[in-house]
Structures are given as structure tokens and as C-alpha cells.
Amino acid sequence: MAKTIAERADVVPLLAEVLREYGFEGASLAVIGERTGLGKGSLYHFFPGGKEEMAAAVLQEIDRWFEAEVYRPLREATDPRAAIDGMIGAVDDYFRSGRRICLVGAFALDNVRDRFATAVKGYFAEWRSALASALKRAGCAPDQAHSLAEETIIAIQGALVLSRALDDPTVFSRALETTQARLAKAMA
């Protein structure tokens, strides 16, 4: 039903991109209006809580996407090795091979972390737990699975930081390859 030009769900991905580029404080309503093509009136109609609600909606959408595309496959796939390979591919696509930052990671280092602490914590905790689950089913010892899952997420986040700091996406690609090799070796 296209009774209106824009729907809230259409706006959220645009908001996500603006937040990634400008950060929470840098993304002013002026910039948001420009990039979404919506006036302040429309924005507050969709998000009565203002910027805070916009960011919360973005975090929820990110969580929904990772749950469907990454966490659930890791937890439930009959072939955990394939699920882990799938995760690497999904991560490579999602972060545009290092050209796109992780909004949740950026929030974690920002002073807005406290405001979105639950969402930030949940994102990483679920990821680590789902990856550890897949590793265990692939034959890893529980201890090793947990520490390897943690190490993997650390490598991805660190690679996003360093890629962007050096303005060199090959850093991310290399890190993802190294990580994949380490996971494969642990499942051998």
C-alpha cells in the first residue's frame, strides 16, 4: 500500500548510513533532513523521540540483520563450517571490504555508548556466543571455541579501525583472510 511516499522502514537504512558517516553528534538534523529528503516535521512524525529514537531504530535494524544473516545461521546451521564461511562472506559484504565502518563499534568508543549500552553490548555478546556455538559443533573444545570467537570479533573490529585510520581497505581484506585461515585451522 503506497499511500505515502516514505515509510519509516525506508528511512532507517538512510539514517544508518548518515550515522556511520557523521557519527551520532555529527549527524545534525539538518544533515539528516538533507540525506533523507525529509523535513524536520516528517522526521519527528516518524521518530517522535528525535535523534535518540532514530539511532535506536538503526541499532535495532542492525541487530535484526545480523540475527537473520549471521547469528541464526551460526547457531542453527547443520554444517557449521559452511556457516562460518558464510559469516566471513557476509561480514566482507556488510563492511564493504573495509570501506564501511561498524556503527556499533564506533558507538562503543564514543561517549554515546552509555546511552545505547544495552544494544551495543547485545550486538557483540550475541555474535560471540553464536560463533562459539558454531565452532563447538565444528569440533572445537568449548574453551577454545569461546576464545577463538572472541579473537575473531576483535580482529574484525580492529581491522575496521586500522583500515579506516590508514585509509587502506586492503588491511581489512588481509585481516579477514588471516582470521578465516585461523578458524579453518582450529576446525581441522
Add this chain to the structure above:
Amino acid sequence: MAKTIAERADVVPLLAEVLREYGFEGASLAVIGERTGLGKGSLYHFFPGGKEEMAAAVLQEIDRWFEAEVYRPLREATDPRAAIDGMIGAVDDYFRSGRRICLVGAFALDNVRDRFATAVKGYFAEWRSALASALKRAGCAPDQAHSLAEETIIAIQGALVLSRALDDPTVFSRALETTQARLAKAMA
């Protein structure tokens, strides 16, 4: 000569802490004045360029510290293995075992990255290069030294992100141990 209460050099560490806690945009002059105990007049006397100059001074001080305590020892130490162990200890102290974030890494993910691109890039490029130099002198093949240095910095930065996201400093401590073990193994 204590002819004045405050000197510019005394203010910079306070500024660094405020920037780490609030981020560049979040650290308003009101907050900075509160935390340094200086009025706007004094701040602009020391830093005529305003917030931008304050942040630049902080980045320069960080670079100076890492150059003296981390990069130079890595490059010049007669015992590269000891220098690498020293780096791990210095990093653990500097980042307060995961309770303190890396301002340069936070800047890299922030939209202020472009404004301080040279300093941000230099910080990580020098670190990687110095660590690779030490690894080579410790017996690593040049290729392996470079990729291992990169991997190490990625692990440190990623661990800072994840530690803060999960509000769990033990993540950082574990990552530092894992990294140290990997470095030791490569030099064996």
C-alpha cells in the same frame, strides 16, 4: 619557573582525558573549562586555534609518548625480544588494562578523522613499521614480520573496542596475552 599557575604542557594531559571521555564533538568548551579549571579566556590564550588546536596538541603529545616509549625502543633496542615484551607492558599500562580507550582509534572511526588524518595515519603507520622492524631483527621473515605487526595492532585496537562495548576489561587482558603468545611463537 612557576611564574604562572598553569602552563600549556600541564593542560594537555587533562585535555587528552576529556577528549577520551567525551569525544571531540562531545567535549564542549564548557566541559573542558570545568575539567581543566580554566576559563575560556585562558584556554584561548594557550590554544588560539580553539578546540582544533587543543586536539592537535593532544595528538602530538600522544605521538611524542609513543615515539619515546614504544616506537624508538622497538626500532633501536639491542634486544628486540625484550623491546616487544616492553611494548606489551607499556600498552597494558597506557590503556589501563582495557579501561581506557585509544583516542587515535576513536578519532579514526569518528567523522573528525579527515581533520586529523595525518596524525591518525602516522600514529598507526609508525607503530606497525617499528614493530615489524623489531620482529625482523628477532628473526622473523620480512613478510611475516609485517603481517604479524599489523595483526598485533589490529588485535589491540579491536580488543579496546570489544572491552568497552562489553564493559569487560578482561577481554583486553586476554587479547593482550594471546597476542604476546603469538609474537613469542613467531620469534621462537
Add this chain to the structure above:
DNA sequence: GTCTATAAAGCGATAGAC
């Protein structure tokens, strides 16, 4: 549902007294 106009507060930065 979308817009413009506007309010109220906070921002970085400056001026000038001391």
C-alpha cells in the same frame, strides 16, 4: 504526512577589563 516558522538552549569564539 509534509512543510515552514520559530522557540529555547548550547555551541565555539571574541572582546575587553583587570
Add this chain to the structure above:
DNA sequence: GTCTATCGCTTTATAGAC
């Protein structure tokens, strides 16, 4: 060198016309 007062601008958020 440090302060207070203030400027001019931008911010988030609201109100109300359409």
C-alpha cells in the same frame, strides 16, 4: 594570564498551516 560578558551561529525540538 585569567576572568566575565557577549556575539553570532547552530543545534534540537515544537507549533501550526496545509
